[in-house]
Amino acid sequence: MTVLLREAIGDRLRHARTNQRRTLRDISRAARVSLGYLSEVERGQKEASSELLASICEALELPLGELLHNVAADVSALDKVEVVPVEERSGAKETPKAAGGNLEGGSLVPGMIGNDLADLRLSGPPRMSPALRTTISAPKMASIIAA
Numbered sequence: 001m002t003v004l005l006r007e008a009i010g011d012r013l014r015h016a017r018t019n020q021r022r023t024l025r026d027i028s029r030a031a032r033v034s035l036g037y038l039s040e041v042e043r044g045q046k047e048a049s050s051e052l053l054a055s056i057c058e059a060l061e062l063p064l065g066e067l068l069h070n071v072a073a074d075v076s077a078l079d080k081v082e083v084v085p086v087e088e089r090s091g092a093k094e095t096p097k098a099a100g101g102n103l104e105g106g107s108l109v110p111g112m113i114g115n116d117l118a119d120l121r122l123s124g125p126p127r128m129s130p131a132l133r134t135t136i137s138a139p140k141m142a143s144i145i146a147a
Contacts, residue, residue, distance in 0.1 A: 003078045007044030008071045009053070014042040016060045016067070030059035 017027055024042070028035040033052060040046040041056070048056070057064045 010042045010044040031055040
């Protein structure tokens with residue numbers, strides 16, 4: 001599955017801003033960029049120039065190299081996520097099986113990745129190639145109850 005670089009950058013910028021409990025308005029003023037454009041960058045809808053990224057990182061007091069390193073780690077980890085199409089079923093829905101760490105519709109990345117990819121989801125309606133989006137937050141403990 002392919003993740004767009006602009007989406008990974010936007011997720012990391014939003015993560016840095018929300019961790020600091022700062023608003024879009026605060027960062028847009030400090031970075032001298034319009035609030036709407038900054039919002040589009042965070043949502044992965046606009047490609048930010050290197051100058052704009054440097055300005056946003058400065059406003060966030062986040063070294064550009066650290067942002068790019070974290071984005072590279074996220075993209076690398078997402079490249080290892082395998083998506084398997086789910087077959088259509090008739091009748092009642094079955095719960096995912098935990099045998100061997102695999103879930104129907106995809107497979108888990110082996111081992112603990114850390115807090116970089118705590119919540120993975122598909123964004124929007126299916127397109128030619130669905131884009132995998134991340135929302136970065138503290139790791140969540142998931143338990144699967146066998147029925």
